[in-house]
Amino acid sequence: MTRPQSEAEYLASIVPPSIRGVDRRTLLRGAVGVGALLGTGALAACSSGSTSSGGATSGPITGTVTLGSNQSDAVPKAAVQSVVDAFQKANSGVTVKVNTVDHNTFQENINNYLQGSPDDVFTWFSGYRMRFFASKDLASDISDVWSSSITGMSDALKKASTGDDGKQYFVPSTYYPWAVFYRKSLFKDKGYQVPKTLDDLKTLGAQMQKDGIAPIAFGDKDGWPAMGTFDQLNLRINGYDFHISLMAGKESWTDPKVKKVFDTWAGILPIHQADPLGRTWQEAAQALQQKKAGMYVLGSFVAQQFAKGAEQDDLDFFTFPEVDSTIGTDAIEAPIDGYMMSKSPKNEAAAKKLLAFVGSPDAQNIAVKADPSVIATNDGADQAAYTALQKKSVEFVKSAKSIAQFMDRDTRPDFASTVMIPAIQSFLKNPKDIDGLCNSIEQQKKSIFGS
Structure with a gap:
């Protein structure tokens, strides 16, 4: 189209x-x-x-x-x-x-x-x-x-x-908005600081794991939630303009820039909840609500899983951390x-x-x-x-x-639903074959977009 x-x-x-x-x-x-x-x-x-x-x-x-x-x-x-x-x-x-x-x-x-x-x-x-x-x-x-x-x-x-x-x-x-959500009381009790960079996020994640807390709640049973993590990383690593062009079918998914997104994502998967394909976003949100998880990359609708009043008042968020200082953090969804x-x-x-x-x-x-x-x-x-x-x-x-907006709102409907949902879920199952993943996405993209 x-x-x-x-x-x-x-x-x-x-x-x-x-x-x-x-x-x-x-x-x-x-x-x-x-x-x-x-x-x-x-x-x-x-x-x-x-x-x-x-x-x-x-x-x-x-x-x-x-x-x-x-x-x-x-x-x-x-x-x-x-x-x-x-x-x-x-x-x-x-x-x-x-x-x-x-x-x-x-x-x-x-x-x-x-x-x-x-x-x-x-x-x-x-x-x-x-x-x-x-x-x-x-x-x-x-x-x-x-x-x-x-x-x-x-x-x-x-x-x-x-x-x-x-x-x-x-x-x-x-x-x-989409952002990284957390409970203020948990951060205060544990002395956690809001991470400004990806390295800060990794350091915080390691500390949460030592404290027996899953650093980042994660659920992708429904196929779309993990798209948000890809978007955040692509916006931080390659910038808004590249993200726009990629979603429009104008960039190659075999471009090293795209591979870097998946490679970076693979590097932080260990601080996410394991087995995300068996968990809905609501179940992941409950882990945040119960303080079993420390953070969650999601839309503000995560608040729906918190009781009105004190629980919702305890919910806060920060923008996804900086990955490249030349790109910054001024692009959001x-x-x-x-x-x-x-x-x-x-x-x-x-x-x-x-x-x-x-x-x-x-x-x-x-x-x-x-x-x-x-x-x-x-x-x-x-x-x-x-x-x-x-x-x-x-x-x-x-x-x-x-x-x-969001990946499944940002590109062609057939590409989002028939290509990217299974591709991302395949990546979450096997984050090591990034070359094969990107080659597969690119071939399907050409078929759908015609270029």
Whole structure:
């Protein structure tokens, strides 16, 4: 799939005005897995209101609107329901039927889901992943929702919601940073210091092992979490621009620069939890929560595994340590989530009403209160009510010069799901054959990207 935008446009920023003000704000586009989504029929009643070609309704908006959600973990699932409850309260004539599917199943099988009988509205991701399905004519143009109802979003966020044809297909809701998370009380009790460099991280890891603690929690049973570690290392070793080009299929995976990433990763695998392929990210997070592990490279959604209050207040994070002083640590990842409308919704009027609501400050205030691991995208949201972790997340993103999404959002969907997931899991099983690994990835990349 070729990019219709220039490289500069393609790498544009997508964070709200409240966290802008840096020298260079860029955000990489994402990708999506493909397959056949099972078990989510779209059951909806038609709206009694008629819809004009511009999307405006000429009568009352009523009936049932279906929402397909990938937010299957307890905390985000409850957050979605809280937003839905508030919407229904404000729109008494509309009922929202939420169809929740396991997060990984939803992502892996989204393609056939959208070609089958999808829900009216569905949760998804900004950037490349959104543009991919818009370009395949599997999502509806919601430009009228943006022009009539969406306020408080930065131009960059609107751009991240815009398809190749210049129309909007996505409403951003929340975002979250990836970093290295730890418990403040454990570091204080043991006298640990936040590592600034990779050597510092190795030294700290050795000390934690002496103390009977697994240095870095690690779980890759679902295939995607370890992608985050690759991203962090590639950003630190080769810089943001190379990472962009690699994800775009413009660099060779046999390049010594890529091999250095895997070699460096192999060097720090001993300070990770063993046997990661048998452990989910939630199970790894529980090791951090129970202080059986000292750190965890993950998104701030790790907080979902901590009890609200004292436990979550004890959670902190730092940026992935420096590997090369000439590269530094000013590139991070901060994926953005939101909502889209399927190609032929059964209740278009109610679907657009719901989309307008989820993009509002009121809805996002509800969402981030229910799930303190994420940040609102609307600049009108009430940041005064943020937890310490949320406030730090805002500043963390604000201080970054370059922002990526995540490997499985950053590249072609087929490359991410059919090549990189098994490749990384193969590496975790046998980190010694880096040449063979990189050769295999490159051959498959050429087949998929055509170069």
